[in-house]
């Protein structure tokens with residue numbers, strides 16, 4: 588896997604530099620300090636990995652279990668993943684129902700790893716409703732009938748994918764930057780406890796990163812205040828925290844599974860909603876098929892934009908070291924472009 592290779596090169600590179608500096612500076616003192624051992628940190632999903640890197644910097648050796656291009660909701664840890672968790676000093680996971688905790692938190696899996704759930708200190712939103720028509724637009728209420736309910740349910744049980752059907756909470760906590768800021772505190776605390784020698788370093792990194800998150804938050808807040816079209820019509824109901832933080836309303840056009848084919852009735856409903864509310868843009872994402880969004884666009888003339896739920900990176904983004912901040916800045920640009928009309 589590329590990120591692993593990259594990490595190896597990075598570690599090797601850092602070691603070589605340290606060695607070179609050691610040699611250059613050693614003159615009379617021939618004793619070389621062994622390169623300080625980095626604290627081993629294992630993370631589950633990208634948003635957690637990113638926080639770990641921001642706080643841990645070059646004092647940690649961090650790995651990410653869900654590989655690039657993979658859908659984190661479908662993640663089922665392999666035996667190798669579980670073994671990797673046991674090598675960590677600190678094991679960070681997002682929580683709120685995202686990962687299969689019954690597997691990853693088993694005693695024999697954790698070994699001596701200290702598990703930390705980043706969502707623990709956050710105020711959680713309930714999982715998006717089974718019927719994604721939860722939003723109180725009269726139109727949808729009129730069109731909703733029992734049959735449709737059953738269809739949705741059946742489809743959902745068959746598909747058993749993507750949406751967080753077992754979860755009580757919406758796990759996409761990181762889509763509110765201020766939630767990430769709180770997670771930073773949790774990570775600083777965990778790292779400082781596990782590696783007190785570098786506590787000051789972790790604190791400084793945490794503080795600097797929180798300032799960036801605050802600046803990002805301010806930009807979103809400003810946008811939320813000035814934007815009048817606040818319908819966020821998305822393919823995947825991942826943006827609940829962002830919507831709540833900045834006064835948007837999230838509407839899930841695809842229902843529970845982004846790849847599911849909706850019934851013709853449902854399709855008609857979506858199209859009617861788009862027309863009635865003068866929706867100009869719908870948002871798809873990179874890790875799921877845009878098929879349905881494109882079909883709706885073809886029928887209604889809305890434009891399809893990509894909004895990134897920051898759940899994971901593609902191979903290419905991984906190689907470019909794309910960060911959470913990069914994604915959220917890009918999302919803000921997209922939202923401005925898509926909703927300005």
Ligand SMILES: [Zn+2]
Nearest residue numbers: 660759825898
């Ligand atoms: Zn999701």
